[in-house]
Amino acid sequence: MRKRKYEIFKKICFALAIMLVILIVLVPYMWMVSNSFKTNLEIQGMEPSWIPKTFTFENYKRMNELVPIWHYFKNSMIISTGTMILTLLLGTLAAYALSRFKFKGRTPYIMTLFSTQVLPGILFLIPYFVIFNWIFQTFGLKMTNTYYGLIITYTQFSLPFATLMIMNYLDSVPREIDEQAMIDGCSRPEALIRVIIPLAKPGIAAAGIYSFWMGWNEILFAQILTREDVRPLAVGLLDFRQLTKSQWGSMMAACIVTTIPVIILFSIMSKEIVSGLTSGATKG
């Protein structure tokens, strides 16, 4: 009898702990969502409340008048998609080579990929700024405040980890499949495109989402290397702070708009991403 009581007590504690975790995760989001439907007057009022007293869509209508949110959204879409495509193009080829061949410099290359993950971004910011200026002065090619300039910069961040993620996934695709395809008359590049890439789709997709997210998230380089016409959403959001009157309601509405694309992407592939992240960071 006593033992059973103890078991029930344990179960209740467990349920409470789970509830606590859920609350800790969700409470800030609830605050964000709730305030995006409040009037400015209510937000500035003395007593914060969880449920809007007057429910309004005004913030969603006004956010774009205060700050060009949809323009920034478009910029972010172009930059993140570009980063994703460039990263996957270079990353898949490199990952295939790393996974299937033993060659001189393989291990040092993998070590270099790992170490680039921990270098301070600030270390590259000043040289990038100088190099971009120099390219413009010498070749007349504009680099700052362009989509491609930022896409190249962001590929820098995403390529190493994306390569490792795809490599880990390819390692789980048996080599015999390559060999079988080649016996069947494929050349190696054909085997890669026709057989291996389709098999490695989940790993490649996870790496793609990771690169997209990286581009969506970055602010350090974006705030120095872009102005309003190319500025991505992550930096654009901070424009709300420069307004003369604080507009928390509209800012929270814009925050929701910024979050939705990444939530959609991650929920599609959450399993692959989790295993990609965990294996990418634990192996090697």
Place this chain on the structure above:
Amino acid sequence: MSKKGLAYFLILPALLALLFVHVIPMIWGIVISFLDLNVRNIINWQSAPFVKLQNYMLVFKPGTVIFTGFWRSVINITKFGLITIISGYFIGLGVALLLNKDFPGRTIMRGLILLPFVTPDTVAFSFWRFIFRSRIGILNDMLKSLGIIQDNIIWLVGDRSLYAVAIASIWKGWPLVALMLLAALQQIPQQLYDAAKIDGANAWQRFKYVTFPYLKPVTKTLIIFNILWNFNAFNQFRVMLSENPGRQADIPALFIMRQAFNHFKYGQGAALSIVLLLIMLVFTGIYFYVFRVKSDS
């Protein structure tokens, strides 16, 4: 084409990318750090005068603005890193142990805790800034209704600002720790626990002798990555505070950024970022040295 030739051919684009976006800019950065590159000669960087080690001297010369500002920011970021990493690790470990039990809705939970991790930094730290606001924020309101405080606390300016940023960063950081530890926990064979139980081991002993040895490799990786990531922290300070958070919460990345892009001392900024890199290398070296000694004994 030979097998090896193909390998090099496939890896060549990525190798060139690595060269152009990582190696060359880094060498360029080292070169700049020896120049007096400023607002007058930024258009034509070759014309900047070579000043030998002058940019580096300032970092190590007590009394200069650079010396005081930079080392203060290094101390701040170390404090921030210690708080964030230690708390983040234990919260992550707790949740990982919790989620390692079988219960209905576990898969959903695992997806849910990913949420803080995937939320864009600007968004997460913007709503945390909102939560921490002194008059309209919900945190002060909650603390007041619980009777912990009487008057509104100012979180985002002065002494408390570093802790406010740390709390928000812990909230954003623990999910990755939890997921990685959980992945390691699931590799532990159940028989080990059964055997330990038969031998009469209590819960703590089971954790210490069965669970923890399995978590050790992941923990090592996690902690070194977290040390380095937190040392590079930028977004949370930029978004929750500002470009200039004041002396109590200034950090190297922001300090260097202001030197270069607000005061237009690009050469000085480059030198500071090289010093920052060297400090990180020292940290990493100490970390690996300590762990090596420990695993030997």
